[in-house]
Amino acid sequence: MKLDSLENLFVHELKDLLSAEKQLVKALPKMAKGASSEALRAGFEEHLEQTKGHVERLEKIFALLGKTARAETCKAMEGLIEEGSDLLKEEGAPSVKDAALIGAAQRVEHYEIAAYGTVRTLAQLLGQDEAAELLQETLDEEKETDEKLTELAMSEVNPEAESEAERRS
Numbered sequence: 001m002k003l004d005s006l007e008n009l010f011v012h013e014l015k016d017l018l019s020a021e022k023q024l025v026k027a028l029p030k031m032a033k034g035a036s037s038e039a040l041r042a043g044f045e046e047h048l049e050q051t052k053g054h055v056e057r058l059e060k061i062f063a064l065l066g067k068t069a070r071a072e073t074c075k076a077m078e079g080l081i082e083e084g085s086d087l088l089k090e091e092g093a094p095s096v097k098d099a100a101l102i103g104a105a106q107r108v109e110h111y112e113i114a115a116y117g118t119v120r121t122l123a124q125l126l127g128q129d130e131a132a133e134l135l136q137e138t139l140d141e142e143k144e145t146d147e148k149l150t151e152l153a154m155s156e157v158n159p160e161a162e163s164e165a166e167r168r169s
């Protein structure tokens with residue numbers, strides 16, 4: 001890949017995101033399985049369905065550009081997912097593990113929010129209005145997911161982890 005034009009950069013970023021989203025389609029069911037809180041599990045399952053839609057939107061954008069939808073390994077997402085799966089292997093109190101899972105999931109969402117913000121702006125600059133709209137839709141869903149995770153942490157998971165710790169002390 002040559003970074004000699006914004007168009008090439010745009011396509012490169014899209015390939016990276018396609019890889020990131022495909023990795024997440026595989027990782028989210030494991031995160032759902034690893035969650036003890038019913039609400040957190042449901043949240044991961046819901047975001048899995050959204051994530052499949054994110055892959056489809058990216059594929060649609062490649063079609064709009066007349067390019068093949070080929071993923072280029074997103075190493076950042078590999079690292080984020082690896083940290084999450086390491087957490088799942090740890091022993092511990094279920095609610096504390098849930099709190100850790102939320103932290104891992106929010107790292108993922110923040111990464112996606114940054115990446116989609118960048119590609120959306122590139123799409124706008126390049127006059128790719130339809131692509132920009134599709135990217136904005138995904139960006140909004142990632143932001144919503146991040147907010148839902150914060151709510152879940154504050155309303156349920158962290159209070160539960162705290163009272164679990166009190167019971168043990």
Ligand code: FE
Binds near residue numbers: 051054
């Ligand atoms: Fe996504």
Ligand code: FE
Binds near residue numbers: 051108109
């Ligand atoms: Fe996401």
